[in-house]
Amino acid sequence: MDSRNIRLAVIPGDGIGVEVVTEGLKVLEAVGTKVETTTYDLGARRYHETGETLPDAVLDELRGYDAILLGAVGDPSVPPGVLERDLLLRLRFELDHYVNLRPVKLFPGVETPLGRSRPEDIDMVVVREGTEGPYAGAGGAMRRGTPHEIATQESFNTAYGVERVVRYAFEKALARPRRKLTLVHKTNVLTYAGDLWARTFDRVSLEYSDVQTDYCHVDAASMFFVTQPERFDVIVTDNLFGDILTDIGAAIAGGIGLAASGNVNPDRTAPSMFEPVHGSAPDIAGQGKADPTATILSVAMLLDHLGLAEEAARVEQAVADDLVERQTGWAGRTTHEIGDDITARVAG
Amino acid sequence: MDSRNIRLAVIPGDGIGVEVVTEGLKVLEAVGTKVETTTYDLGARRYHETGETLPDAVLDELRGYDAILLGAVGDPSVPPGVLERDLLLRLRFELDHYVNLRPVKLFPGVETPLGRSRPEDIDMVVVREGTEGPYAGAGGAMRRGTPHEIATQESFNTAYGVERVVRYAFEKALARPRRKLTLVHKTNVLTYAGDLWARTFDRVSLEYSDVQTDYCHVDAASMFFVTQPERFDVIVTDNLFGDILTDIGAAIAGGIGLAASGNVNPDRTAPSMFEPVHGSAPDIAGQGKADPTATILSVAMLLDHLGLAEEAARVEQAVADDLVERQTGWAGRTTHEIGDDITARVAG
Ligand SMILES: CC(C)[C@H](C(=O)O)[C@@H](O)C(=O)O
Numbered sequence: 001m002d003s004r005n006i007r008l009a010v011i012p013g014d015g016i017g018v019e020v021v022t023e024g025l026k027v028l029e030a031v032g033t034k035v036e037t038t039t040y041d042l043g044a045r046r047y048h049e050t051g052e053t054l055p056d057a058v059l060d061e062l063r064g065y066d067a068i069l070l071g072a073v074g075d076p077s078v079p080p081g082v083l084e085r086d087l088l089l090r091l092r093f094e095l096d097h098y099v100n101l102r103p104v105k106l107f108p109g110v111e112t113p114l115g116r117s118r119p120e121d122i123d124m125v126v127v128r129e130g131t132e133g134p135y136a137g138a139g140g141a142m143r144r145g146t147p148h149e150i151a152t153q154e155s156f157n158t159a160y161g162v163e164r165v166v167r168y169a170f171e172k173a174l175a176r177p178r179r180k181l182t183l184v185h186k187t188n189v190l191t192y193a194g195d196l197w198a199r200t201f202d203r204v205s206l207e208y209s210d211v212q213t214d215y216c217h218v219d220a221a222s223m224f225f226v227t228q229p230e231r232f233d234v235i236v237t238d239n240l241f242g243d244i245l246t247d248i249g250a251a252i253a254g255g256i257g258l259a260a261s262g263n264v265n266p267d268r269t270a271p272s273m274f275e276p277v278h279g280s281a282p283d284i285a286g287q288g289k290a291d292p293t294a295t296i297l298s299v300a301m302l303l304d305h306l307g308l309a310e311e312a313a314r315v316e317q318a319v320a321d322d323l324v325e326r327q328t329g330w331a332g333r334t335t336h337e338i339g340d341d342i343t344a345r346v347a348g
Numbered sequence: 349m350d351s352r353n354i355r356l357a358v359i360p361g362d363g364i365g366v367e368v369v370t371e372g373l374k375v376l377e378a379v380g381t382k383v384e385t386t387t388y389d390l391g392a393r394r395y396h397e398t399g400e401t402l403p404d405a406v407l408d409e410l411r412g413y414d415a416i417l418l419g420a421v422g423d424p425s426v427p428p429g430v431l432e433r434d435l436l437l438r439l440r441f442e443l444d445h446y447v448n449l450r451p452v453k454l455f456p457g458v459e460t461p462l463g464r465s466r467p468e469d470i471d472m473v474v475v476r477e478g479t480e481g482p483y484a485g486a487g488g489a490m491r492r493g494t495p496h497e498i499a500t501q502e503s504f505n506t507a508y509g510v511e512r513v514v515r516y517a518f519e520k521a522l523a524r525p526r527r528k529l530t531l532v533h534k535t536n537v538l539t540y541a542g543d544l545w546a547r548t549f550d551r552v553s554l555e556y557s558d559v560q561t562d563y564c565h566v567d568a569a570s571m572f573f574v575t576q577p578e579r580f581d582v583i584v585t586d587n588l589f590g591d592i593l594t595d596i597g598a599a600i601a602g603g604i605g606l607a608a609s610g611n612v613n614p615d616r617t618a619p620s621m622f623e624p625v626h627g628s629a630p631d632i633a634g635q636g637k638a639d640p641t642a643t644i645l646s647v648a649m650l651l652d653h654l655g656l657a658e659e660a661a662r663v664e665q666a667v668a669d670d671l672v673e674r675q676t677g678w679a680g681r682t683t684h685e686i687g688d689d690i691t692a693r694v695a696g
């Protein structure tokens with residue numbers, strides 16, 4: 001890959017996904033890097049028209065890109081789980097996005113619902129496992145619809161899958177000033193999975209004597225996100241716990257409109273995929289009300305992943321500057337206007 | 349049972365459990381109801397001395413009481429899960445505590461980390477399923493300790509188990525002024541279990557046209573606890589999601605020192621068990637630093653469960669009054685002193 005010429009697949013998806021991706025691309029172009037984009041029409045509309053979620057041929061094509069930018073998928077008109085499982089999670093699984101990287105950072109000028117917290121208190125990165133755990137899709141039901149129905153849901157955890165994400169998290173922690181890594185699980189109840197996670201974490205930690213380690217049950221960690229967010233630097237956790245923690249993280253760091261994420265394949269055997277943490281928000285779709293900032297920050301993560309650290313920093317700085325301005329009466333802008341303002345900062 | 353003569357089993361447990369239970373009992377006695385207590389030595393000490401967690405004979409004896417008051421169990425010297433699974437969860441399962449009732453209520457005068465929230469914004473009850481889900485203990489590991497290990501963890505959900513807790517939650521919602529019930533799950537990923545929960549919820553809701561219903565994914569709900577707690581009145585959810593949500597609930601309602609809970613067997617085929625949400629906190633044990641308020645509020649729930657509504661209200665009012673006083677320089681009291689002060693209010 002010539003990193004100065006990004007071949008990007010774009011999946012706008014549903015609802016506000018389309019709107020925020022437009023702004024993300026605008027910012028990406030302003031960076032000055034050559035980008036070739038190809039848009040893929042996947043999501044609720046395609047599903048309703050053709051019954052397709054992610055055709056194999058499309059998946060194969062996607063493998064050929066340098067990266068993927070995704071808006072959001074999901075719509076109440078589609079049965080729960082169809083687009084999530086067969087499109088979004090299928091992409092994460094097939095492209096082996098075993099690291100779901102989610103920074104939780106309070107930018108200066110951004111209001112947090114936590115009355116006392118300051119930007120220096122909320123600055124962490126959640127390394128969420130992305131390819132196994134309760135997300136494996138395993139389970140079943142029998143006697144469905146009868147009083148004797150049973151429904152199961154299984155969490156799959158492998159030494160292979162846990163070790164690679166734990167190693168990634170240790171490297172991440174090592175590269176940050178505080179060098180602290182917290183494992184979050186529920187070892188006292190989910191004893192089989194918890195035992196594998198805890199043993200792996202302890203074993204790998206022996207290779208990282210410079211990283212301070214810590215363990216927290218998921219219930220306590222969720223509480224500490226609210227009462228003592230400064231406790232955390234890097235967190236490594238399971239797919240489902242990471243899902244929950246990063247939404248709390250979004251809440252304390254100024255809301256879901258600002259939360260970026262990367263579904264990363266660190267081995268680069270397939271393209272990584274960047275997307276805002278928020279969903280398709282059908283209730284506000286098409287009204288220019290969505291905040292494109294989470295997508296723009298996801299674009300920064302994308303640039304960073306592709307080795308364009310300077311460009312990534314420029315986008316992040318533009319967002320940071322825009323966020324400071326918002327305090328002083330810049331509220332009430334449309335999706336489009338926020339995108340334009342950040343683009344102007346990146347370009348200028 | 350003669351409700352004026354409570355036969356109570358007490359399990360102080362480990363760490364601060366012992367200290368807070370002492371205060372809870374002091375308050376219970378001040379209520380003026382006749383109480384006969386029998387203390388059971390269960391927890392880390394007994395485990396280390398005899399290897400026993402919950403002998404069958406003890407469990408059988410416990411079945412004979414009107415209610416159980418538990419402090420907290422768990423200690424780092426015991427392998428994770430042993431006391432939780434074989435003592436605490438075994439009690440919940442064997443005594444069929446299918447409702448884990450956890451109020452989340454911000455008392456006037458109590459500081460919340462949520463800068464803008466007022467007591468009227470945070471007043472909900474979480475009805476957490478208590479006998480199945482990922483807590484069933486199902487799962488296993490193979491090739492343990494090798495690079496080919498796999499570890500599974502299974503969530504069991506039955507129509508029987510889901511329907512009874514959902515019905516309980518509808519009744520609870522009906523009895524509260526707002527009459528709103530929210531189902532929290534992750535139906536878009538945990539599709540088998542989620543489908544059973546959602547279908548059951550919808551079906552039972554047809555019998556409760558006066559209750560307004562709502563659904564929220566667990567990640568979004570966790571976020572809304574922080575950004576819009578006023579959204580919620582009664583919540584019904586799975587065992588694991590309820591565990592996480594109620595710790596966030598404790599955080600927003602003034603901390604784990606105030607969070608009460610009841611492990612309730614609504615059919616009264618066995619005694620219900622009341623306990624603070626917090627753990628044994630070995631780091632502060634024996635120092636008089638623990639706040640007994642959560643246990644005292646659990647005692648109020650116990651009284652209410654035994655039909656002593658007036659007495660329950662008196663204890664809750666004493667706590668409420670004490671909490672208002674705390675604002676004005678009553679901080680820094682010991683466990684003992686807080687217990688004494690609340691006892692005096694109840695008695696006086
Ligand atoms: C849409 C859903 C399947 C997804 C998840 O649970 O991972 C979302 O909540 C997220 O966090 O990206």
Ligand SMILES: CC(C)[C@H](C(=O)O)[C@@H](O)C(=O)O
Pocket residue numbers: 188189219422432436437591625627
């Ligand atoms: C100690 C532990 C097993 C327990 C649970 O997970 O239920 C605790 O966290 C609770 O919430 O009562």
